[in-house]
Amino acid sequence: MFDAILLDMDGVLFHGERPLPRADEFLQKIRRMPHLFITNNPTLAPDQVVAKFVRIGLPKPEPEQILTSAQATADWLAKQKPGFGYYAVGAVGLHQALCEVGLEDPLHADFVVVGEGPGLDFATLTRGINLIVKQGARLVATNPDINVDASVEGVHCLVPGGGALVAPFAVASGVEPVIIGKPNPLMFDMAMRRLGCQPEHCLMVGDRPDTDIAGAAALGMRTALVRTGRFLPGDTWPEGLVKPDWDVENLQHLRHFIQL
Numbered sequence: 001m002f003d004a005i006l007l008d009m010d011g012v013l014f015h016g017e018r019p020l021p022r023a024d025e026f027l028q029k030i031r032r033m034p035h036l037f038i039t040n041n042p043t044l045a046p047d048q049v050v051a052k053f054v055r056i057g058l059p060k061p062e063p064e065q066i067l068t069s070a071q072a073t074a075d076w077l078a079k080q081k082p083g084f085g086y087y088a089v090g091a092v093g094l095h096q097a098l099c100e101v102g103l104e105d106p107l108h109a110d111f112v113v114v115g116e117g118p119g120l121d122f123a124t125l126t127r128g129i130n131l132i133v134k135q136g137a138r139l140v141a142t143n144p145d146i147n148v149d150a151s152v153e154g155v156h157c158l159v160p161g162g163g164a165l166v167a168p169f170a171v172a173s174g175v176e177p178v179i180i181g182k183p184n185p186l187m188f189d190m191a192m193r194r195l196g197c198q199p200e201h202c203l204m205v206g207d208r209p210d211t212d213i214a215g216a217a218a219l220g221m222r223t224a225l226v227r228t229g230r231f232l233p234g235d236t237w238p239e240g241l242v243k244p245d246w247d248v249e250n251l252q253h254l255r256h257f258i259q260l
């Protein structure tokens with residue numbers, strides 16, 4: 001039915017440190033099919049995501065099968081300006097992706113890059129907006145999510161996402177950020193290149209209508225929404241957003257519909 005599958009992770013395969021029912025079975029079923037895990041979460045490096053799969057009992061992927069918004073951002077910046085200088089505010093996943101293709105340069109950065117996680121404070125905001133306003137650096141965010149699910153000391157909570165953390169830089173400098181993660185087609189394009197696949201032959205499985213489904217559908221991919229994450233059974237489809245090819249309760253139901 002498809003040549004390849006892209007899977008979002010949080011809300012599709014796990015919630016924080018808890019694997020979702022039947023995620024293991026689903027991954028076993030597609031193990032011989034080309035597939036990538038594609039996430040707007042820029043905080044973890046691919047090897048840390050691999051370690052998480054192992055820790056929570058899911059089949060171990062290769063690091064090359066993990067595509068984060070931090071990697072997509074680094075890839076895009078390298079295309080804009082090879083050997084670019086950057087000033088980054090975010091977690092290890094972002095810093096690791098950027099230092100592979102760019103040079104950290106808080107004094108003369110070409111780009112101010114905002115990810116997720118701790119780091120935003122008066123000093124980092126001040127440095128960022130001076131680079132933007134006085135030196136013409138461009139403002140870039142890894143992902144548009146306003147808030148994301150997290151587990152703090154074992155308790156579920158919301159933490160600010162990339163879209164929220166870049167907002168103070170945008171407001172204080174008066175410029176609009178470039179935002180890389182889903183639904184921006186950049187990330188799906190990068191996934192297609194890695195898989196050597198045409199969008200129309202690929203299935204995207206996600207839990208968010210506004211990022212996973214909207215972005216993949218815009219590129220002509222087939223799409224499946226599982227209602228195990230942000231969007232629950234019974235929730236009304238958001239007005240104005242394209243509907244997926246399959247709208248199912250969970251991965252087990254999806255297997256049935258796509259005959260896996």
Ligand SMILES: [Mg+2]
Pocket residue numbers: 008009010011012206207208229
């Ligand atoms: Mg998700």
